[in-house]
Amino acid sequence: MKKIEAIIRSEKLDDLREKLDASGYTAMTVTEVKGRGAQKGILLEWRVGEYRVEFIPKVKVELVVNAETVDKVIEIILSVCSSGKVGDGKIFISSVEEVVRIRTGERGQKAL
Amino acid sequence: MKKIEAIIRSEKLDDLREKLDASGYTAMTVTEVKGRGAQKGILLEWRVGEYRVEFIPKVKVELVVNAETVDKVIEIILSVCSSGKVGDGKIFISSVEEVVRIRTGERGQKAL
Amino acid sequence: MKKIEAIIRSEKLDDLREKLDASGYTAMTVTEVKGRGAQKGILLEWRVGEYRVEFIPKVKVELVVNAETVDKVIEIILSVCSSGKVGDGKIFISSVEEVVRIRTGERGQKAL
């Protein structure tokens, strides 16, 4: 099993959820994070002049899925979240060794 | 070393912390997340009628522990957090290669 | 590629970001978390007397970097965030299998 961690623009979340839903990937966990990358920060207005916010609010979407479906999910994320502008975010893939469904205690594939 | 990531109902956190404490697992990191799974969303009231909140507030509890103790911790989580109703959450286990205690710079097992 | 997850004191974030920036590690993701470890909780004041807050606000900084640079980053984190007092936090290192830059769809090293 693989964990897909996508750090995306907050405003894309609703769309992404919908597309993932439509393709049957309903389970996910979302965290509000702040990020910094090629985009550096953004300028916000103070009473007078502006100040740089070094970290930009982003959303981290985590999905644990079967290894085979990873590419499908990446594709969906790219299709929804890529605007071509700096700040679109990153996707990180890593291994998950075990999954347990708390409700039933089931483990592995069938717990996903 | 393994990382245990449990996504649980927020209202179970106090109980879980206490049980983990009692068994000697005092170190953990907690994040407020929002999730979506079998439970889909919940309905909340608007001025009139209701609206669906697609993501439900959950709590993610992360513990990095020795490989041997993983099962013990899973057991505790299951015993406290399983209500048998949809929305109880999931536990994900993955590998951690190295741990460093910032205070001392110690590494590995003894940094846990 | 490796993921470095550092759980640090919130008040160190500004300094850490600056030092990482200076060394060319500009990309990172930050999450507000609450933690518990050797430090147990802190005591806060109620109207009368005090109460223990079991979880202390911390900041989690995540950087995905090339395997070779891990030690350099750890060193920077230690230099900035180590005060020698309980509560300084931990660094966890794990493996990341793939990275995708959402903006371009690039993968691997060059997506970092």
Add this chain to the structure above:
Amino acid sequence: MINSGDTAWVLISTALVILMTPAVGFFYGGMVRKKSLLSTVMMCFASLFLISVQWVLVGYTLSFGPSKAGLIGGLQWLGLIGVGQAPNPDYAATIPALAFMLFQAAFAIVTPSLIVGSFVERIKFGAFLIFTSLWSLLVYYPVAHWVWGVGGWLRALGALDFAGGTVVHVTAGFAALAVALVIGKRIGYGKDNMEPSNIPLVVIGAVLLWFGWFGFNGGSALAANGLAVSAVVVTNTAAAAAALVWMVLSWLHRRPSVLGVATGAVVGLVAITPASGFVDPLSALAIGGIAAAISYYMIVLRMKLRIDESLDVFACHGMGGLWGSIATGIFASQAINAAGADGLLFGNPGLLWVQIVTVAVTAVFSFIVTYALATLIDLIVGLRVSENEELVGLDISQHAEVA
């Protein structure tokens, strides 16, 4: 002759009503998504400073200046020249003319802020400022003159509007519907979560509105007398009755929500506004309770029609004001206010008829002029932000700030 008690009451009432405009901002701001919370607060706050200035320059004289054929005030009082510390007995004989002027300013300020609820989360801030300035000129000042100006044609007809059910709420409510139709739905409307971001802030807003409304209705007596007291009493009673009924309705549906009772209270306050100087407390219970039901089901209908009149200004203010104005024609009694008239229940169906005509004229006028105005602004400068700005939220895209 200036009476110090009357002056004290009108001054503090004015302060209360001015507080209502930012209160609308909090009430609305807590109901939108976090990414446009500040922009919503800002638009209401902007009504306050924008119309304050416009009113001093031209608004007061257009609304209350010597009448031109009953249609609009003359320009004699431009820049408040000639409006001083002495009373103007045409409007209020015991308080300085400037006190009446500022009390009325507060009404002119709050009215456009009400409309904000219809186009939150998608309007350009610049377009909003243009809209608000012109709307006051084209809709509010004329209607205020018709109903309240000496010589105004609806006033001459015998229309009763104690504190602005028609002038304030009907105009704002129908304008809101018009702009909503022109500007269109928010992206994702009916699909994405559009959850209220800050219900405590909504309650703070609602509570300050309730508080301010004592000045709104009580101050409209323009004196600290029995009538002012009576108006304050029925105001509180109608608000409470409406909140109670809304609670029951939402409970019948599923749960008694905080958002619901806050809305109900506001609807009750709206409905009692035109009647507040003419009815007794038991009538106020009826007016408030019925108002809640009307607005409640109007929202149900509005949602069925999938019109994104986002915060239901039409259902709450348009329908609330309409019902209140008609209810004045039913429940008004000269036993409460000798200077008023008897309504249907006291044997005078004529008043009801006048009230219906007044409301109808005002509603149609406001809807049509607003629709045309919004369309025009849309054509010339564009009402709506770009898709990306909307997705990012107005706080960042219009004001470069985050709540």
Add this chain to the structure above:
Amino acid sequence: MINSGDTAWVLISTALVILMTPAVGFFYGGMVRKKSLLSTVMMCFASLFLISVQWVLVGYTLSFGPSKAGLIGGLQWLGLIGVGQAPNPDYAATIPALAFMLFQAAFAIVTPSLIVGSFVERIKFGAFLIFTSLWSLLVYYPVAHWVWGVGGWLRALGALDFAGGTVVHVTAGFAALAVALVIGKRIGYGKDNMEPSNIPLVVIGAVLLWFGWFGFNGGSALAANGLAVSAVVVTNTAAAAAALVWMVLSWLHRRPSVLGVATGAVVGLVAITPASGFVDPLSALAIGGIAAAISYYMIVLRMKLRIDESLDVFACHGMGGLWGSIATGIFASQAINAAGADGLLFGNPGLLWVQIVTVAVTAVFSFIVTYALATLIDLIVGLRVSENEELVGLDISQHAEVA
């Protein structure tokens, strides 16, 4: 004869006191866990609309209607029939009877909202509504009649309660203790974090309470005269002294907390309430300062006893009101208010005795009736939500909303 200055002052005082009920909601709401914040705000807001309606229908006449044997008011003024714009010289000769009625309504509204602090985070909303309606009927209206009604038996005894130390705070405080004992502790009490979720909201509440209290005490003069001014002065002074003392006490313990000074201020306001029309500013310093110490150590004791009277209504309002009523018997002076009486310090121990009797009777009465009422409601409909609902929080389980 109606005096416009007096009427203006009582009207605005009424508005201030009505604002206090939602202010209690913010004060309490910020102190509970986030998952029940809205529910706490909602219960206070519900006191406002529920009792507003009940008061118009039956509350006023039961409290102030022509006395039945000094025990309760008659039903002559049911639905406010006969309560009009003319003054009722029995209560206030220079303002409309309706003004006195609404000013008193504000007190009847705020009192049950104070009790909310004792059972937050675990009560069923329906049970709360039943409790509040019946509590007003069984405790508040009788006691208000005894102490303030013409012919009321405690009033006849010579009891002094300028603005409700006994009627409002002692009744609420002892009722709070009773309900807390019946409903029991929150799950996890004394074990889990029960941290205040929103201290800025607590401060907003406390500040609006301080502001509103000028109307509470100052308005109780029922005129804009020297006595009203004196009452406002001692109110501010006592609040400040109590906040200062609380700060010092909490600093001696460890740190001067914001929650502490906000609480201290409220306790000072409570304690000065019964005395506010009878004492001078230096006495106010003493009354406020001592009140803070009493309530502070009462909370220490309450926590030792592990009673989950969650937001210390008993310690703050029960003990604050009790001390204030007794202090009236000590510090009252006819030099401040000729219509009052001299207290112990001015050579009249008799007053102190009357005050003690009044407080004792009221406290015992409120405690017993409330205990019985809460027990009964618990038996019939159940006071408490299910365990799971409590864990999830009342906001979602009772109102389907999140703060």
Add this chain to the structure above:
Amino acid sequence: MINSGDTAWVLISTALVILMTPAVGFFYGGMVRKKSLLSTVMMCFASLFLISVQWVLVGYTLSFGPSKAGLIGGLQWLGLIGVGQAPNPDYAATIPALAFMLFQAAFAIVTPSLIVGSFVERIKFGAFLIFTSLWSLLVYYPVAHWVWGVGGWLRALGALDFAGGTVVHVTAGFAALAVALVIGKRIGYGKDNMEPSNIPLVVIGAVLLWFGWFGFNGGSALAANGLAVSAVVVTNTAAAAAALVWMVLSWLHRRPSVLGVATGAVVGLVAITPASGFVDPLSALAIGGIAAAISYYMIVLRMKLRIDESLDVFACHGMGGLWGSIATGIFASQAINAAGADGLLFGNPGLLWVQIVTVAVTAVFSFIVTYALATLIDLIVGLRVSENEELVGLDISQHAEVA
């Protein structure tokens, strides 16, 4: 003879002004980082209870007691002995002396709370309390006596300061600059994000300030008369004009920010304060609009100089008050207030000169005394928290609380 209308107005004005001090706390609290939000709110709240007590004991008599050579009040009214319900015709003939006393208390309370903005996020709470107590004794009470006390030397000179442009804002603004220089920059100033943590709270504060300012300026007429009304009218007008101008300036720069218009409104209110009883609405437009531009560019300059006068008390209050006082010398007209004087525009350059002298003396006096006081406190107890306490934030380090 006490006039009930005047008394009602001064009482409610007092309540409004007292509300302003916590409002400053919200206004400032929302502008600092979250980790010091509560500490900021706390310092303003502490001004309220600390100075309330000090004023009753010594402040009033030092400020308004029988003059010692025009420099300071005598101690005759220590503990308010002799200050009663009868009017003191020296200050206000139609309201109780206690009413004038408490109205003035509100000014003495709010002034030190304004200074808080200069040293937020790094001052020791204990040092703050010492500073505030001594500052009031050494700066505020003397200056209040000079300008407003019967026999005060600046009053004798003919200086006009209707509601405290000099006494309140110039003293606070120049004091703020002095403390900022002594205490030094926040760690990370000019490098780390110091973003406002809660802009809605800033707006709540600004709105309550606007609301309270009607009492601040309108109440300064000490009667509910034409002058009070005129003062309220120009207050609202200047605030609106300044907000509008600030919006335009910040838009020219980049975006119209909420923080900007809230600041602009406050600056307009500051600037009109000394002039509010002497000018007409069109002058108010000018005074407010120009004030916004002055403060705006002063902040630009202050930022260039990299002085961490954190929330720009100097630019907003110091420069706003300075400009307003000078503007009084330009725009004042006896047509508005016969008891005032004509300004430059009405042919009397003498007044302008007096105003400049008054402002200069006050500014220099406040700056020097404050600088010395702050330096002394720093030497003896230390003004600043430790580096680690500052990094952790004052909420936890000074108050053991989190917002």
